[in-house]
Amino acid sequence: MNGGKNWDQISEDLTQYNPPVPANLDENTAKYGLASPRKGVIYAIAPSPLDANMIWVGTDDGWIHVTTDDGTKWKNVTPKQLTPWSKVGIIDASHFDKQTVYAAIDRHRLEDIKP
Numbered sequence: 001m002n003g004g005k006n007w008d009q010i011s012e013d014l015t016q017y018n019p020p021v022p023a024n025l026d027e028n029t030a031k032y033g034l035a036s037p038r039k040g041v042i043y044a045i046a047p048s049p050l051d052a053n054m055i056w057v058g059t060d061d062g063w064i065h066v067t068t069d070d071g072t073k074w075k076n077v078t079p080k081q082l083t084p085w086s087k088v089g090i091i092d093a094s095h096f097d098k099q100t101v102y103a104a105i106d107r108h109r110l111e112d113i114k115p
Contacts, residue, residue: 015063056091062078062082064079066101091103
């Protein structure tokens with residue numbers, strides 16, 4: 001409302017609270033190197049070019065949410081295959097179908113480097 005000078009929270013937290021530690025993480029990092037409780041961040045945002053009230057977000061801890069009412073209510077639409085520690089690095093709302101979003105997922109922290 002004022003160029004970003006002040007911010008108001010418009011919704012609940014859209015990240016995972018304290019997601020489980022992946023099995024591939026070494027014991028010392030798992031025990032001492034992670035802040036506890038851990039919280040993720042919204043890493044990617046994609047407003048719909050077809051609906052001004054629709055926004056898609058992706059988090060660095062593996063969740064995808066969508067709102068159709070300008071951020072008042074959010075729906076978790078994360079595919080079941082997307083696990084914690086999967087970073088939604090890029091998200092792009094379709095220009096042709098407002099129910100479609102494209103996401104690029106970074107899973108290197110899970111030692112998964114497959115495209």
